Amino acid sequence: MKKLTFVGAGSMAEAMISGMLKSNLIEKNKIWVTNQKDHNKLMRISRDYGVNTSYDLKELFSNADAVILAMKPKDAAAAITLIREYLTEDMLIISVLAGISISSIETLTGKSLAIVRAMPNTSAAIGKSATAIAVNKKVTDHQKTIVKQMFETIGLATFVEEEQLDAVTGLSGSGPAYIYYLVEAMEKSAVEIGLERQMAKQLIVQTLLGAAEMLTKSSKAPEELRKEVTSPGGTTEAGIKVLEDHGVQHAFISCIKEATEQSKRLGSMLSSEIETVKQPTLK
Ligand SMILES: NC(=O)c1ccc[n+]([C@@H]2O[C@H](COP(=O)([O-])OP(=O)(O)OC[C@H]3O[C@@H](n4cnc5c(N)ncnc54)[C@H](OP(=O)(O)O)[C@@H]3O)[C@@H](O)[C@H]2O)c1
Numbered sequence: 001m002k003k004l005t006f007v008g009a010g011s012m013a014e015a016m017i018s019g020m021l022k023s024n025l026i027e028k029n030k031i032w033v034t035n036q037k038d039h040n041k042l043m044r045i046s047r048d049y050g051v052n053t054s055y056d057l058k059e060l061f062s063n064a065d066a067v068i069l070a071m072k073p074k075d076a077a078a079a080i081t082l083i084r085e086y087l088t089e090d091m092l093i094i095s096v097l098a099g100i101s102i103s104s105i106e107t108l109t110g111k112s113l114a115i116v117r118a119m120p121n122t123s124a125a126i127g128k129s130a131t132a133i134a135v136n137k138k139v140t141d142h143q144k145t146i147v148k149q150m151f152e153t154i155g156l157a158t159f160v161e162e163e164q165l166d167a168v169t170g171l172s173g174s175g176p177a178y179i180y181y182l183v184e185a186m187e188k189s190a191v192e193i194g195l196e197r198q199m200a201k202q203l204i205v206q207t208l209l210g211a212a213e214m215l216t217k218s219s220k221a222p223e224e225l226r227k228e229v230t231s232p233g234g235t236t237e238a239g240i241k242v243l244e245d246h247g248v249q250h251a252f253i254s255c256i257k258e259a260t261e262q263s264k265r266l267g268s269m270l271s272s273e274i275e276t277v278k279q280p281t282l283k
Contacts, residue, residue: 001026001065001146007079008070009035009045009053012096015124016068017049019153022127032060036075061086066146069095069105076100077274080108087111092143094150096120098169099267102136102162104274114138116147119168120154122176129155130172134162166267170260178255179208 004026006013013033020026031051035042042053054060061067067087071079076097087093087109094116095105102115116139120131131151135144144159151157160168183204190200214225230236243249 003064004066005032005060005064006068009033013070023153057086066092073097084109099270104271119165121173124154131157132160132168166263167260169263170256174259
C-alpha cells in the first residue's frame, strides 16, 4: 500500500496506527492523519508515530489507496460530505463507525466505492480487539486480505455478513464492559469477605487470564471445564447454585440480546438521520 489516510485521530485511529507500525505492516511515511480541529492532538500523533498530518484535503487524499473513517458516528455525515469529492473509485473505504451501514456510507459518498465496515472493541488500545469485518461487493479478495492484516495488528479479526454486525456489537463490541462489570462484583465481594482490595484485584485478574487461556488452549467446552472444577458438595458447586438461583446465565443471555437490539435501533436512527441530511452544509 502506498498511502493510507485516517479521517479522525482519536483512540481507535491511534490504536490502529500503533498496531500497524509495530507489526511493520506499513511504513510511517505512508500514513496520513487528519482530525476536525484538535491541532495539538494531531501534532502529538505526528511526534509519537512519525506519520504525516494535514488539514489540506487534496494533500490528504490524492493517490490514497485506502481511507479509514474513524470519527464518531454523529460526525460521520458532515465529515463524509466534506471529503467525498476527493474519494475516487479506486480507493478502499474502511469504516470503524459503530452503527453506520455500508448503504449509508454509499449514500453519503454518492459514489460506487469498495467499502469495508469493521466493528473492533476497546481492547484495540492494547492490541487485543475482537474485530468483525463486513464488506460490500466491490471489495476485492486482495483488499480483503489487506484489511484482515490491518485489523490483526490490533487483535483477532474475522469476516461476517453485515447483518451479523449488530450481534457482534452486542457480544464482543460491548463485551469488555460485561467482563468489567463481573470484576466489579468480584471486587465488592472480596472486600465483604475480608480481603484487601488491591491484592484481591490481582487474584481476580489472574483468574480471568488463566480461565481465558484455558478456553483458548483446551479443546473442551466451557461447560465441561466448569463441571471439571465443580466437585459434588464442594465450594464451587455451592457458589454456582447461588448464580443459578438468581438466573445469572439467563441474565447474561438477555443482556447480549438487548445490546444487539439496541445496536439495531441506533443503526436505524443513524440511517434515518443520514437519509434526511444527504446534503449537509460543508464545514
Ligand atoms: N474507541 C473504541 O474502542 C471503539 C470501538 C469500536 C468502534 N469504535 C468506533 O471508532 C470511531 C472513533 O472512535 P474513537 O473512540 O476513536 O473517537 P474519538 O477518540 O472521539 O475520536 C474521534 C476523532 O474524529 C475526529 N473528527 C470528528 N469530526 C471530524 C471531521 N469532520 N473530519 C475529520 N476528523 C473528524 C475528531 O477530531 P477532533 O478531536 O479534532 O474533534 C477525533 O480525532 C467511532 O465511530 C466508534 O464508533 C471505537
